[in-house]
Amino acid sequence: MDFLAHKKKIKKQGKKRNKNKSRAGLGGPFALNVSLRVIQTMLLGFIVVLFLGGMLALGIGAGYFAHLVEGTSVLTKTEIQQKVGDVAESSKLLYDDSQELATIQSDPIREKVASNEISPWVKKALVATEDENFYKHHGVVPKAVVRASLAEIVGFGAGSGGSTLTQQLIKQQVLTNETSFKRKANEIVLALDLEKYLSKDEILTAYLNISPFGRNNKGQNIAGVEEAAVGIFGVHAKDLNLAQSAFIAGLPQSPIVYSPYTNTGDLKQDYSYGMARKDDVLFNMYREQVISKKEYEAAKKYDLAKDFQGRQDVEVQQHGFLYYTVYNEAISIIAKQQAKDDGVSDAEYKKDEVSTRYIEQAKVKMQNQGLTVKSTINKNIYDAMQLGVAEYGQYLDDGSGETVETGSVLMDNSTGRIYGFVGSRDYTTNQNNHAFDTSRQAGSSIKPVLVYGPAIDQGLLGSESRIADFPMKYQHGEHAGKALENAENKGSKTFQTAREALTESTNITAYHVYQDMLSKKGSDQYAYENYLKKMNYPSSDTWGVESAPLGTTNVSTLTEVNGFQTLANGGTYEQGYLIDSITDSTGKEIYKHKDNPVQVYSKATASIMNDMMRSVITEQKTTPFKSILSGVNYQLSTADWVGKTGTTDNYADNWLIVSTPTITLGSWTGRDDNQPMADGAGTRTANYMAYLAGRIYQVNPNIFGTSEKFELSDDVKQVKVSDFTGLKAGKVTHNGTTYQVPSGETTSLWAKDGPAANTYEFGIGGADADYKTYWNTRNKSSSKAKTTDNDDQADDDD
Known part of the structure; x- marks a missing residue:
């Protein structure tokens, strides 16, 4: 191997050794690095999972919250302000001139006051104790809600709260006290809305006006800071000092426990709970730095017990006919109005269970919603009528030792307005309202509206038409074969004119006219269906019997007076009414009487009937009213009086209804046990009525229209x-x-x-x-x- 090649081989082997050496030398740090990378990856994954889980939970929570608030009414600014400000207040009944007739006490009793009528100390004490973050939050404190919700879920610390003052106000005024997530969710939504519409001070004022504050020194349940201030310390809410304010601000948490009074109005033997609560409130104020240490200590040492009011007896209002009659009529109006608003038909409302339900609702509304009911009753006239019956009611007694009762109504002809009435001789001894509630046989007082009025209206006779007045007997029914008699004879054996028949009130003539009309019209209910029904006379099969024109059907004094009002008003019926208007606590008119004229008789008929009934009064064949009145008050006797009398069998009932062109005054007299009165009942009734009219004239002569006259209609x-x-x-x-x-x-x-x-x-x-x-x-x-x-x-x- 040549050198070059060997060198390359050696170099290659060296690099391989160095590489292996390097790996061997880095063995510890490398493993740690890998481990950290694994942990980092796992942690990142956990975070991702946690985030995704949180988002999922948040989504589920949001969805669940949306589900809970689904169906919650979206209230407008006006609606939410009205609901929050809808403080339970005492309602009032008024006379026609807005003088107070009576107050209907609520339970609890309260009086609503404005913000500037509340001591600043009370507001500061309330915020420091109930909601220290009140001026910082927007209606809800999220962490408090979460804490309260978790406590609710795990069942630990469930009473730890979490509601702001705004939420508490919503719960009291808009929602219920039900403990549920749904109610809480709705509470949160509405609290946020409320903060957008009302200022902080408006919310505080509303809360202080509606919250319960225990009992006062009369033992009554009270609500609202004004009643608390007056009922506990004898001062107005604006005049409360620091210690008093702290005591009152602590009451809403547990009003009865912290109240210093028992249900009799006596001071508790031990009222230390309330005093300790007062000290807690003062400490909260000091802690929140709304009072100084010096103020805190001075208020804590203040002898508050000396300010507690001594026991007082409740002033029980003595109610009589006027209160109950106006009150019940208002309840009836409110109940029917609410049923109508709920889409309940008239037929459905007539069912006892339905009407009873709405009547009970109306009573609650009357007792708690600060309504103002303005009646048509004139105080001076009503008082004069009560004085009249007190002074002259004795003129009705017949010497038998039994009290002869009476019921009277005074009505305006053109509107049906009721100026005044007499319920009985003395409410304390007889609570039967003979003016409105008691129904008795009408006797001959029914003849103008049932017999002669309809017959003249149908063109069946004129004022001088002749009618048989010969002895006769009933032809049908239970009286068949029995003689039909007049009051004074069994028949005058002649033909009377219609005017004579009405003036003398002969029964036989009325019988013939009525039977003639029914036979020609082909219905025994013709007169009722076409005339009396339009004037709200009661439905009865007895309108078709032979004795009907003699007045055998029961009617109330109000009904009969209203029938004569129709004739005196040109044949136009205006239903008698007692309530002019009803307004809520904000001054909004929720009811206003509206005229609903019904033309029952033609103007010609009405004017003819008034002309004929003038003869009844002036000729005095059946009543000496005119001459007696002349002695009582000559000027009043010169009015153009028209009218009719009525007497039933054995003098069990006696009637006198008279009209001038402006008013109708009518009275029933008799015994509550339906037993006969002694002869001469008509004269006694006339005597009483003349003096009653005289009393009314003394306080309001103008209503009688003494300068006006009944005139014949142009088309007569x-x-x-x-x-x-x-x-x-x-x-x-x-x-x-x-x-x-x-x-x-x-x-x-x-x-x-x-x-x-x-x-x-x-x-x-x-x-x-x-x-x-x-x-x-x-x-x-x-x-x-x-x-x-x-x-x-x-x-x-x-």
Whole structure:
């Protein structure tokens, strides 16, 4: 091998040895390096896995959170402000001039105050104790939420909290106290929204207005800082000192435990829990540097116990007819309105279980939502009516020793507004509301609205049409075969005019008119369906019986007065109402009465009926009201009074309803046991009514419209008719005999059609014998042959 080749071989072998030597020399560090690289790779992988797992968990968490809040209502700024500010407050009932009628106490009781009416010490104490990061967070503290959630999951430290003041406000006002992840998730979302819409001070003020604060010195449950300040220390919330503020700020955590009072309003024998809580609040304020050490120590040493108010008795409001009537009517309105808003039909609402549910909801709303109910009641008029019944109710007694009760209503004709009412002689001894709740037989007071009004409206008779008033008997039903009698006789054995029949209130004539109308209309419910039903008279099969025109159906005083209001208002029904408006705590009007006029009778009919009912009052055949009133107050007696009386069998019920062109005043009198009163009930009722009207006139004379008059409508047909037949004048021939109609004409008022030509059978309800008696005892008659040339020579059959 040549040198060159050998040299190359040696060199190659050297490089190989050096390489092996190098590897051998680096053996330790190389292994470590490899190990580190493996660990690094594994750590990186773990981190990637952890990251991916975290992202997955975060995704799952986000998805779960989204699932929890799914369906949560997205509230507008206005809605969330309203819900948060919807503080349970006492509602009020008002008179028509906004004077307070009564307060409906809430439970707990509270009074809402503005931010500047709350001591700054209270706000600082609350924040330092309940939410030290209040001014830093945006409604939620994430780490606190996580801590509380983990505690909830593992079941350890579940009471550690985590809710900010904002969240607590949402929980109290918008959500429920339910413990669940879903509620918590909704709470977080809404708290974040709330912080966008309300300032920190607005949130604090709302919280202090709605939170419970235990009991006051009357033993009542209280809520809101103002009630707490007044009920515990006897000062307003704006005047609380530091120690008092700390005590009150500590109450919401456990109001009953920390309250110094028992449920009777007495101071607890041991109220140390509340005092210790006050010290904790003061320390929190010092720790958060909102008070100095000097202030802290001074407030801690302050003798707070001396500021606790002594026990006071609860002032129990004495409620009567006015309170309960207005309150119940407001509840009815609110309940029906809420049912309507919920899409409940009228038919569904009439079911007891449905209406009861909504009524209970309405009561809760009335007790807690600070509603203001403005009634139509005029305080002066209502008080005058109570004074009137107290002074003159005794005029109703009949000497039997039993109390004769009464119910009265005063209503505005043009609107249906109720100015005032009388529920009974004395609420303390009789709580039956005879004005609104008690129903009794209407007696003859029903005749204008059920009998004569509809008959005139249908053109079946005019004011001077003649109606049979001869002795007769009932034809059908339970009274069949029994004599139908008038109040004073069994029949006057003549044909009365419609005006006379109404003025004297004869029953037989009313019977004939009613039966004539029902037979011609082909329905025994015709008058009810077409007239009374429109005025909200109660539905009853008795409207179709023979005795219906005598007033055998039960009605309330309010219903009957409303019927006469319709006639006095030109035939237009305006339902009587007690509530003018209802507003919520923000002043928003949630209900306003709206007129709903219903034309029941034509204007012509109404004006004719008023003209006829004027005769009832002025002729005084059935009531001395006019003359008695003249003695009580002459000026008032000059008003254009119209009206009608009513008496049932054995004087069990007596009615008098009177109207002027502006108002209608009506009263029922009787005994609650339905036993008869002594004779003369009509005079006693008239006496009472005259003095009652006089009392009302003294406080408000203008409502009676003494200068106004009922006028006949322009479309009333004023027709000259025979005074004898009520039909157009002219000779009458019957069965070959010509009858000379006696001379004399009168004006008959018709709303529709008009009187027919004279005829022998001219009246309503007359039988052959009745006509024979009427013609032969009042007129000359002869054969047709004898009277052809000279009818005036007819023989007199008398």
